[in-house]
Amino acid sequence: MIARAAPPLAFGALAIVVWQAAVMIGKVPEYLLPSPTAILATFDLSLLKQFGVTFLEALAGFLIASVLAFAVATLFVRFHLLEEGLFPIAIAVKTTPIVAIAPLLVIWLGTGWWSKIVAAVLICFFPVLVNVVKGLKAADVEYLELFKTLGASRSQEFRKLRVPYCLPYLFSALKISSSLAVVGAIVGEFVGATKGLGYLIIISSAHLETATLFSAIIAAAFAGIAMFYAIGFAERRLIFWSSGGGE
Amino acid sequence: MNAIVLSETRGPAIMPPDPILSLEDLSVVFGDLVAIKALSLAVRRGEFVSLLGPSGCGKSTLLKAIAGLVPPTGGKIVRAFASMSASFMFQKPLLLPWRTALDNVLLPVEIERGGNAVDSSDRRNAERMLNLVQLGEFAGAYPHQLSGGMQQRVALARALISNPDVLLLDEPFGALDELTREVLNEELIRIWRSMETRLSTVIMVTHSIPEAAAMSDRVIVFSQRPARIVEDVPVDVPRPREPGDVRSAAFVRRIRALIRSGR
Structure with missing residues (x-):
């Protein structure tokens, strides 16, 4: 683990040193490219607060979307007509860019938490829905026959076979949607907000406070990475029998 | 009578004559495909019966019909008693x-x-x-x-x-290597003959002639689809058997000839 992390850390450190040196020697103005030390100076409590806002919005959207998508997927698999009727509509909604919908969400839900949470829900919902529908149907026909010979009820088949079988599919979708959740929250903040990393990015860019802009970008990236790794950690703990499901 | 009660083994020696399971004019049709046509077969309690035939002949379908996985289109499956239970074992472990x-x-x-x-x-x-x-x-x-x-x-x-009471086996060890397969076949016979379970009757689908002959009391040889019984070959070799006991026996040659004739 440590041995594997060493080379990228070394190269990263080298890049930062080169960056610092280039900015100092070339006397690059800070609004164009701030030095790493200048960026580091902008990491403060207020950045942490904005990070917390965005992270919570993303997390809430992610959780709501995951539960909702799982429930809808269950209904789709159970009632085929629902799937046939709603899946094409779901795909149509999915292909609409979230950036295009976000202003509407602000009109409807205001500039508070909910417009960002709903933006995150919208962006997270579909990957989970698609993969869970696929995963719930993924159990081999032979396993279904086994359950039939054992006299299993529909709900036993669902709980003891289909749901565990679906977990690798669920988690590969959760890893995608966890980083997308941060995108949704930030897009929501771009359109109308008074706090959060998206708000900070817009404001610092307008004022050419490029060092702050950089720290906000880094914090946003960190939010996505943190979510992704948390899901990956849970996945390895929970799904020890599989090396990952389909996309 | 005493000898039977004390006997550690089950099998033909103590086999009551009445069948535990009978198929009467059983037919299974999938759309245009006739898998089984008016097939009758009685399996007696205590028997080890092998269903042998070319692949795709419908013998697996027959086993699935007995297990209730495939509904019969005609005829019926009669169980000796209402509480008779059967377990199905697949070619894959499906754990x-x-x-x-x-x-x-x-x-x-x-x-x-x-x-x-x-x-x-x-x-x-x-x-x-x-x-x-x-x-x-x-x-x-x-x-x-x-x-x-x-x-x-x-x-x-x-x-x-x-x-x-009945174990239904669909090429149970077919996906395993030859050596493992032989060991597991012997284990299966040991468990079937032991008194540790209620298991009395085994019906096994296979396409291995030596395997069928080595394990069974009776080998039912099937034709090409739709499955029809070509011949019902009793294997009257005493147990416990050694692998060599059946290999060159006359009925193995007969079964082979029956299958090759392609009837």
Whole structure:
């Protein structure tokens, strides 16, 4: 683990040193490219607060979307007509860019938490829905026959076979949607907000406070990475029998 | 009579004449495809019967019809008594990878109980089944930690835990290598002949002539689809058998000739 992390850390450190040196020697103005030390100076409590806002919005959207998508997927698999009727509509909604919908969400839900949470829900919902529908149907026909010979009820088949079988599919979708959740929250903040990393990015860019802009970008990236790794950690703990499901 | 009661073995010697399972004019049709046409067959209690025939002849469909997986289109399947139970064992182990060997063996019990959780006597019973297939030490192992042969042993223990009268085997060890397969066949015969389970009757689908001859009391040879019984060949070689006992016997040659004639 440590041995594997060493080379990228070394190269990263080298890049930062080169960056610092280039900015100092070339006397690059800070609004164009701030030095790493200048960026580091902008990491403060207020950045942490904005990070917390965005992270919570993303997390809430992610959780709501995951539960909702799982429930809808269950209904789709159970009632085929629902799937046939709603899946094409779901795909149509999915292909609409979230950036295009976000202003509407602000009109409807205001500039508070909910417009960002709903933006995150919208962006997270579909990957989970698609993969869970696929995963719930993924159990081999032979396993279904086994359950039939054992006299299993529909709900036993669902709980003891289909749901565990679906977990690798669920988690590969959760890893995608966890980083997308941060995108949704930030897009929501771009359109109308008074706090959060998206708000900070817009404001610092307008004022050419490029060092702050950089720290906000880094914090946003960190939010996505943190979510992704948390899901990956849970996945390895929970799904020890599989090396990952389909996309 | 005394000798029979004390006997450690089951098999033709103590076989009552009446059938435990009869198929009467059984037909199975899938759309335009006639898999089985008006087939009649009686299996007696205590028998080990092999269904042998070319692949795709409908013998697996027949077994699935007996197991209730495929509804008969015509005729009927008569069970000797209402409480008669049968377990089905597939070619693949079909273990749930997220469950330990013990929990896999417990699956049929859980399903039968419905909402009620399994208790410690169920667990002891599952452990007994794992011991029976010589995997007592692997109760806590997950399927991916077990070899193919061991996985199939767990599947056998799972098939036996519900204490079935009849075991239906669909090429049970067909996916395993020759050596493992031979060992597991012997194990199966040992378990069938032992008194540790209620198991009395085995119906096995196979396409191996030596395997069918070595294991069975009776080999039913099937034609090409739609499955029709070409011949019912009794294997009257005393048990326990050695692998060499049947290899060159006259009926093996006869079965081979029957299959080759392609009727």
